[in-house]
Amino acid sequence: MTDPRAVTAYAEQVLRRFEDAGADRFDTDTLLPADILLDLYGEEIRARSYLTGDAARGELVLRPDFTVPLVQAHMARAGGEARYTYAGPVYRKQDSDPDRAAEFVQVGFEIMGAREPAEAEAEVFALLRAALDGLDLRAATGDIGVLRAAVTGLRTSRARQDALLRHLWRPRRFRALLDRFGGRTPVPPTRAALLAQTDPLAQAPVLSGKRTLAEIEARIAALRADAATPPISGEEIMLLDTILSLRASAPEALGRLRDIAVDLPAIGEAVTRMAARLDALDARGIDVDALDFEGSYGRTSLEYYDGFVFGFYAGSGDPQPVATGGRYDALTARLGDRAVPAVGGVIRPDLVVALKEAATC
Amino acid sequence: MLKLGVPSKGRLMDKTFDWFGKRGVTLRKAGADREYSGTVEGIDGVELVLLSAGEIPRELAAGRIQLGVTGSDLVREKLSRWDSRVRQVTGMGFGGADLIIAVPQGWVDVDTLDDLDAAAAAFRDTHGHRMRIATKYHRLVREFLAREGVADYALVDSQGATEGTVRNETAEAIADITSTGETLRANGLKILSDALIHASQATLFRTPRRGWTNDQRDTFKRLEERLGL
Numbered sequence: 001m002t003d004p005r006a007v008t009a010y011a012e013q014v015l016r017r018f019e020d021a022g023a024d025r026f027d028t029d030t031l032l033p034a035d036i037l038l039d040l041y042g043e044e045i046r047a048r049s050y051l052t053g054d055a056a057r058g059e060l061v062l063r064p065d066f067t068v069p070l071v072q073a074h075m076a077r078a079g080g081e082a083r084y085t086y087a088g089p090v091y092r093k094q095d096s097d098p099d100r101a102a103e104f105v106q107v108g109f110e111i112m113g114a115r116e117p118a119e120a121e122a123e124v125f126a127l128l129r130a131a132l133d134g135l136d137l138r139a140a141t142g143d144i145g146v147l148r149a150a151v152t153g154l155r156t157s158r159a160r161q162d163a164l165l166r167h168l169w170r171p172r173r174f175r176a177l178l179d180r181f182g183g184r185t186p187v188p189p190t191r192a193a194l195l196a197q198t199d200p201l202a203q204a205p206v207l208s209g210k211r212t213l214a215e216i217e218a219r220i221a222a223l224r225a226d227a228a229t230p231p232i233s234g235e236e237i238m239l240l241d242t243i244l245s246l247r248a249s250a251p252e253a254l255g256r257l258r259d260i261a262v263d264l265p266a267i268g269e270a271v272t273r274m275a276a277r278l279d280a281l282d283a284r285g286i287d288v289d290a291l292d293f294e295g296s297y298g299r300t301s302l303e304y305y306d307g308f309v310f311g312f313y314a315g316s317g318d319p320q321p322v323a324t325g326g327r328y329d330a331l332t333a334r335l336g337d338r339a340v341p342a343v344g345g346v347i348r349p350d351l352v353v354a355l356k357e358a359a360t361c
Numbered sequence: 362m363l364k365l366g367v368p369s370k371g372r373l374m375d376k377t378f379d380w381f382g383k384r385g386v387t388l389r390k391a392g393a394d395r396e397y398s399g400t401v402e403g404i405d406g407v408e409l410v411l412l413s414a415g416e417i418p419r420e421l422a423a424g425r426i427q428l429g430v431t432g433s434d435l436v437r438e439k440l441s442r443w444d445s446r447v448r449q450v451t452g453m454g455f456g457g458a459d460l461i462i463a464v465p466q467g468w469v470d471v472d473t474l475d476d477l478d479a480a481a482a483a484f485r486d487t488h489g490h491r492m493r494i495a496t497k498y499h500r501l502v503r504e505f506l507a508r509e510g511v512a513d514y515a516l517v518d519s520q521g522a523t524e525g526t527v528r529n530e531t532a533e534a535i536a537d538i539t540s541t542g543e544t545l546r547a548n549g550l551k552i553l554s555d556a557l558i559h560a561s562q563a564t565l566f567r568t569p570r571r572g573w574t575n576d577q578r579d580t581f582k583r584l585e586e587r588l589g590l
Contacts, residue, residue, distance in 0.1 A: 042491060043503045043516055095441040166482060166512065173478065173510025180475075190472035190554065200469050207467030208549045209527040211484060219470045219480060 002354045007105060011087045011349040014107045014131045018085035021127055023109055026086040028069040034059035036068060040334065050091050050102075062091035066108055067304075067328070067344070068335065074112045075336030081113040084344075100320065101350065107131075110344030112332070118273060120343050121308045121327065122280035128312070128323050128345045129286065135355055137312040137322060139290070141250060142297025144168070145270045145307040145327070146257060150243050153266020154236055156181060157229045159222060171299055178240070183231030194220070195227055239264050246295035250278055253293035277308060298326060306330045308343065314355050322355065323347040362408045363580045366420055366429035369397050369411035373563060376455045377430045380563075384588045404587055406580035415439070417566075421447050427568050427577060428584075434460055434538060434561035438498050447566045451590055456563030458538040460498055462556040463545050465527055465534075473555050474509050477534070481513040484533065495519035495532035498558070502536040505558045524548040 019025065031052075037045045038059070045051075050062040063069075066086045074082060087107040094100040109127055114120035129139070151164045160181050167174040179185045187195075194200050200220055207213055239260055246253055254275055261268045278288045298309035307327030314322055325345020333339035367388060368374045378388045387402040388409055399409035410426055417431035418439040430453070436443050464471050471480050481492040492514045496502050499516055506514065517532050524544050526532040538561065539545055542552060570578060 038515070039491075042512065043514065044507065046499075046516075047503055047507070098442075163479070163482075167510060170510035170512065172508070173512075176475070176510070188473050188475070191476070194469060194472075204469045205466035206549065208465050209533055210488065210530045211465070211468065211480070211533055213467075215480075215483060215487060216468060216470050219483060222479075222483075223470065 002350055002357060006353045006357075007349045010353055011105050011107050014347055014349065015085055015087045017131050018107070018109045018127065021083065021109070021123075023083040023085035026066065026070050026073065026084045027088070028063070028066060028073070028086075030063050030089070031060050032063055032069060033057070034061040036072075036335070037061055037064070040068070040331075047095065048093055050093060063088075064092055065090050065346070066106065067110070067331070070108075070110060071112075071328075071332050071335045071342065075332060075338075075340065079113060079340070081111070081115070084108075084110045084112070104348060104350050106346040107349060108344055108346040110342065112342050113340050114343070115341070117307070117327070117341060117343070118276035118280040120341065121277050122284050122286070124325055124343050124345050125281060125310060126284040126286055128325065128347060131347060132312060132323060132352065133356075135314065135322070135352065135359075137314055138292065139310060139312050140292045140294055140297055141308070141310045142294050142299075143270065143274055143308055144298055144305050145273065146243060146267055147295070147299075148306065149267040149270040150240055150264060153264050154232055154240070156232045157225070159226065160229065160232070169299060169301075171296070178232070178237060181229075181232045182234065182237045187227070191223065195223060235263070243267075243295045246293065248293055250288050250291040250293045253295075254278060273307075304328055304331060310345070314351075320351060321348075322351045363406055363428060363577050363584070364408050364410050364426040365401070366410045366412045366417045366426040366431075367399070368414040368417070368430065373414055373430075373432075373456055374411070377453070377563065380453050380455070381588075386584070386587060404580075404584055406576065407584060418443070418447070421566055421568055424568055424572060427573065427581075429566050430563060431566065432456060432458075432561050433564045434458070434498065434501065434559050436564070436566060437559060438501050441500070447568060450565040450567050450585075451588075453563045453565060456561070458540045458561050460501060460536065460538050460558040460561060462494070462502075462534060462536045462553045462558070463524075463539075463550040464553065466546075466549050466551045468551075471553070473553060474506075474511055477553060477556075478511045478513070481511065485513045491515040492534065493517045493532040494534045494536050495523050495526040496536035497523070498536060498538075501558055505556075509556075524550060 034051055049064040051059055053059040070084055085108060087105060089103050090106050091103050094102050109124060111120045111124060147168060148165060152161055154161060163177055164174060167177060242260060246256060257271045261271050282288050298305050305326035305328050309326035311321035312323040323345060327343040329339050329341055332342050367377050381388050385403050389400045391398045391400055397411040399411055401407045401409050412420060414431045415435055417429040418436045420426045421429045422440050436447060440446050471477055484492045494514050495517050497520050502516060519526055523535050523537045525548060526535060527550065
């Protein structure tokens with residue numbers, strides 16, 4: 001059993017380290033309004049968080065992380081560059097794995113408004129690595145920005161790109177869409193029958209509910225446009241699959257992505273950013289050859305990160321990361337009136353202390 | 362004593378009594394019709410407990426009863442990781458109903474989950490809120506839609522008359538139990554062709570045997586033989 005005093009002491013030590021790195025202390029309520037999280041993440045948040053409420057305030061949620069309230073607080077300020085740190089308990093439902101803690105402390109470090117993305121990313125990563133006190137950890141990294149650029153670079157309709165981007169986070173539906181857009185799976189028979197009619201709405205039953213006839217007409221038009229769109233080529237799907245299944249050391253992955261960029265120039269800018277990040281990490285003394293890069297890393301978390309993503313893991317079997325982080329520029333745009341570059345990460349002191357205790361006994 | 366939980370009223374109770382009766386175990390409500398205690402004849406060591414079908418999963422999980430008859434949908438909905446907490450003894454062949462997703466018949470462009478997902482994305486853009494699906498099966502529906510990768514929906518709670526929520530514009534679609542689909546059709550709704558969330562039937566469940574006494578284990582063995590399982 002982890003000593004709770006050791007966890008608190010370590011959390012405070014990390015917090016001070018982050019303050020020494022120039023961060024302002026941030027704090028927020030434990031009980032937060034649920035509407036923003038529900039709007040951002042939908043039903044997923046109910047499966048992951050403790051929702052409660054009362055008749056006056058409506059739905060409330062036990063703080064699942066500090067990021068959303070922190071972004072809101074930052075967006076309400078004048079702007080400019082800022083560093084924040086925080087420490088406190090967060091709450092996550094563990095329905096499918098009761099052995100995992102439902103309440104645990106997070107200590108975080110976040111940079112908002114930094115102009116040099118690679119520098120800020122390296123700063124966060126290196127600071128967290130240093131705070132992890134020389135534990136023997138494996139670092140996994142990924143880049144949602146490369147994935148997004150790859151999808152946006154597909155030679156197909158905007159509608160298909162948007163559909164794929166929307167489901168980047170749901171690998172199964174993403175695959176089903178890609179198979180259909182690539183002509184690998186047939187059009188569902190009911191859809192083919194619908195599109196075979198000149199006026200599918202001529203015999204339509206009376207409509208009830210809030211979705212209007214105009215919306216149905218618009219979708220039929222979109223389906224017709226999609227049916228007239230040529231399939232995404234096998235070569236392009238192969239390139240995308242190569243990125244998704246990429247697993248290599250970071251420098252090796254960079255080389256492979258540069259090769260892919262020859263045939264898929266749309267990822268060029270994201271690959272350049274990745275190269276700058278590796279340089280910045282190297283300049284901060286991180287052994288980039290020891291960094292794992294996984295093309296699909298970060299795809300099964302909440303729709304949150306949109307660039308660099310990372311996690312620190314003890315051993316190979318333990319699926320719970322000791323620390324995680326990444327870039328989330330898009331989230332700031334959804335919570336404020338403008339997009340602000342944002343990157344940060346959190347440490348789980350309870351897991352760190354458990355590792356230290358295991359190492360000493 | 363092995364405690365057997367059975368639904369306390371209605372067709373589910375009658376059919377359960379019939380099912381056990383045909384196999385030589387007579388279950389009976391004791392005394393007056395309103396009294397929720399019962400008797401068991403044909404086997405020793407089994408006690409009948411009459412409960413609401415919706416409470417039987419919880420009572421099993423808490424170990425207050427060792428056997429229970431309820432819908433397989435209710436066990437899946439009410440117990441997280443149900444298969445680690447209770448065991449299915451046998452399906453009983455009645456009380457069959459499908460948990461499905463239904464949308465207005467006028468949605469000629471929606472027949473599959475892929476259609477529902479695309480319609481939900483457009484709906485959210487147009488109306489500024491997520492497509493609402495009315496249901497009382499929150500866990501089952503949410504897990505199903507997450508597995509299938511459907512986004513941009515919200516579940517709204519409906520504990521009854523769920524088929525009416527679309528017409529009342531408190532939901533755009535519903536997820537509910539149906540046996541014949543008649544009520545759905547009468548309310549202008551149609552069933553999605555690839556969204557069978559769960560095919561439910563009345564099922565005899567038991568708790569894991571490791572918490573049982575030797576007497577309970579012996580009684581269960583005799584009961585299994587008597588029921589021909």
